[in-house]
Amino acid sequence: MKDEQTIQGEEQQLNTEETPEVNGTAQDTATEPMNEAASIEAEEENGEVARLRAELEEQQQRLLRVQADYDNFRRRTQKExxxxAKYASMKLVTELVPVVDNFERALATAPQGTDGDSFTKGVGMIFRQLEGVLTAEGVTAMETIGKPFNPEFHQAIMQVESDEYEEGIVVEEVQKGYMLKDKVLRPAMVKVSM
Known part of the structure; x- marks a missing residue:
């Protein structure tokens, strides 16, 4: 029978054989799982960094689009x-244009004579004053006679034969047309040659 010291020595020798060597291959096999785990962790971190970079790029693009939309909105609002402001007086001027028409009719039918002359001069002065106010607001009468018919500026009420004008030319103005700056305030009622 083996004595107790021998048994302990054998156990110690077995334990030493199982323990990995510090400079041998036994330690290399122990570090391989650690290296593998570290590389998997590094890959996961790289994937997370790539995902965060893509998200950052997407957010930056979204910010640029929002800024561009805001700039477009600001320009459009400024233009409006x-x-x-340019056409603020349009409603008032539209209502005043028939008054101008009536003044012209009154001047055309003014009585002749001494009393008629002073009446005509007074009404004429009022008419010129009203025209001055309208002109200051940007209202101008259209020149139509002898011009080609344009449906944006003219309202044709009749076609007439004319030896003086070619076909499609305005030959007579029945009612004046007016412009407010560069917009048609009221189209002119005209007769057009055929």
């Missing part, structure tokens, strides 16, 4: 404000 300018146009509103």
């Amino acid at each position: 404000k300018e146009e509103l």
Whole structure:
């Protein structure tokens, strides 16, 4: 029978054989799982970094689009404000144009004579004053006779034969047309040659 010391020595020798060597291959096999785990962790971190970079790029693109939309909105709003200011008096001027027509009719039918002359001069002065106010607001009468018919500026009420004008030319103005700056306030009622 083996004595107790021998048994302990054998156990110690067995334990030493199982323990990996510090400079041998036994330690290499132990570090391989650690290297593998570290490389998997590094790959996961690289994937997370790539995902975060892509998300950052997407957010930056979204920010640029929002800024461009805001700039377009600001420009459009500024243009609308300018146009509103430019044509702010349109409603009032539209209502005044028939008054101008009536003044012209009154001047055309004014009585002749001494009393008629002073009446005509007074009404004429009022008419010129009203025209001055309208002109200051940007209202101008259209020149139509002898011009080609344009449906944007003219409203044809009749076609007439004319030796003086070619076909499609305005030969007579029945009612004046007016422009407010560069917009048609009221189209002119005209007769057109055929």
